[in-house]
Amino acid sequence: MAKVDRRVVRTQEAIKKAFLELMAEKNFDNITIQDISDRANINRATVYLHYTDKFDLLDKIMEEHISNMSDFCESEADMEWIEATAHCMEYLEQNYLFFSTMLASEGARFFRTRFVQHNIEEFRKEVDVTQGKNLGQNEEVVAEFAANAYVGIVEWWLKNKMPYSPKEMAEKVGDLLERII
Known part of the structure; x- marks a missing residue:
């Protein structure tokens, strides 16, 4: 495996941090590369x-955050x-700045779409339409419903500055999702 230059990693982290801070302050369309470089001091x-x-x-x-979250x-x-x-x-709590900015920002609407799509893929693995409460349902509809509900509640949790601990939130969400999946 090739050795990663720490200076490159630091620079990329500074760029990402500057970008996220700017996303929290202004619309994506109004952010320029000059704004990012000024904020990152590069x-x-x-x-x-x-x-x-x-x-x-x-x-x-x-993609980095969705991949990291999936791995985590x-x-x-x-x-x-x-x-x-x-x-x-x-993981959402540890990466609050990213997820709260992406889900709250008008300019990152495609993040929400990508996040929902990722969750649809994950929920499809759990949906069983051959027996139980989802017998006869359409697998795609159930996964779509569950993913949108999950992303919606994550948005609510982050926008409200995480009023419940991750464990409490997981219990609440898990209880609701058990009714669906």
């Missing part, structure tokens, strides 16, 4: 060295459902 050319444009930066940040949540695959959900809520 040259504009350095931003372009790492990212094609602000859309590329946003896309890479979104799946790392405890042998956990009970509520415990695993609490684990995922902890």
